[in-house]
Amino acid sequence: KHLPDLKGRTLITSDGTTILGADDKAGIAEIITMIQCLKEENISHGPLSVAFTPDEEIGTGASHFNVEEFGADYGYTLDGDTEGEIQFENFNACKADFEIEGVNVHPGSSKDTLVNASLVAMEINSMLPSGDTPRDTEGYEGFYHLVNMSGEVGHAELHYIVRDHDAATFEVRQQTLRHIEKLINEKWGKGTVKLTITQQYRNMSEIIAECMHLIENAKKACENAGVTPLVEAIRGGTDGSQLSFKGLPCPNLGTGGHGYHGPYEHITAEGMDAAAKVALELVKIYADKVKA
The missing domain is CATH 3.30.70.360 (Alpha-Beta Plaits)
Known part of the structure; x- marks a missing residue:
């Protein structure tokens, strides 16, 4: 039902015999693109920590994640669907x-x-x-x-x-x-x-409720990137849940993908570009806070 909204975009799918794997390949590509933009455009930023976790789909991706060694106060995962999604409630x-x-x-x-x-x-x-x-x-x-x-x-x-x-x-x-x-x-x-x-x-909402600035900043980043923010609950889970309960409050952001976990999974190049831009705007927002 969302396909008419993607008209004119570059649609990426598998050949139908397997899953595309955009969940979570898209998130990885978008994070790397964001880092590339920071370097090539010489964009100032505060301290950044980046990690990629395995086995997210079975709920154990962050089981051995060392939050202390990661060295961040807050984080975001890129594991959602439509670009602009902001999620802090999960099953x-x-x-x-x-x-x-x-x-x-x-x-x-x-x-x-x-x-x-x-x-x-x-x-x-x-x-x-x-x-x-x-x-x-x-x-x-x-x-x-x-x-x-x-x-x-x-x-x-x-x-x-x-x-x-x-x-x-x-x-x-x-x-x-x-x-x-x-x-x-x-x-x-x-x-x-x-x-x-x-x-x-577990549902990470009880953790994020104590630091809702993460959600407000994500909404602002979407607006700065020209993307409509969409705050909604996840009908699933994400590594941000485990990370939040391990001491790293970590809401989830959309990647631009749709139809995950099946042969109809798809994403658009434009959606991925938008998700990477949202991540970049978030970095800029926190850079300004570090300066302040």
């Missing part, structure tokens, strides 16, 4: 894995004995709210997302990711999963199902 996130052990006996003599692990897995999924899926939610609404499943009679597995912006509701979602585990084991026998919940990242 609370965990993954939830169900392992189901069935009782596999000959079907001809299985009355009151056989427990089909695959059918139990289907029962577990049916106990979740049917409307709480990514397809059916938007804005600040959270979800359960079944990302992978496998099974046969004797053993089955369900792998979910769970997301919610609100911390209290996020906890309720986890309690719902634990309650399902309890009910299934009461019905089919102790040890039928084992639930493992692994925390991934």
Whole structure:
């Protein structure tokens, strides 16, 4: 639905058999372009620290990031979508894995004995709210997302990711999963199902709320670059979340990309140029603050 807004631009896509990888290649290219402009145009600036993190897409990119060695008071990640995006609210996130052990006996003599692990897995999924899926939610609404499943009679597995912006509701979602585990084991026998919940990242808004100048300066940088600022919540996560909780408040900026994580991913050269210019304007804003 946004494609008409890109009319006249240089559209960059993959050949359709794989992802483009603009998330996060675009952010890297834009940061490097910003540094190149600083050097070539001899633009004055304060102390700058730059780093590229691996494994951002699985929520562990900043796990081993040394904030003290990085040596900055504040930061920004370039990991968003449309140029001009400014994000400081993200999902609370965990993954939830169900392992189901069935009782596999000959079907001809299985009355009151056989427990089909695959059918139990289907029962577990049916106990979740049917409307709480990514397809059916938007804005600040959270979800359960079944990302992978496998099974046969004797053993089955369900792998979910769970997301919610609100911390209290996020906890309720986890309690719902634990309650399902309890009910299934009461019905089919102790040890039928084992639930493992692994925390991934938290909503950084509680950290950024104490330093909203980061958002105001980002909005000003967008305006200086001729880009409309768009402050909105992320329906996902970013390394800025982990970094914020590690002591480096770090909101997220748009890169100009769209349709991430799939074969329809695309970006425009003009969008990338605009995102790099926003980053450059941010550096200028903070340079003026250092001088002051």
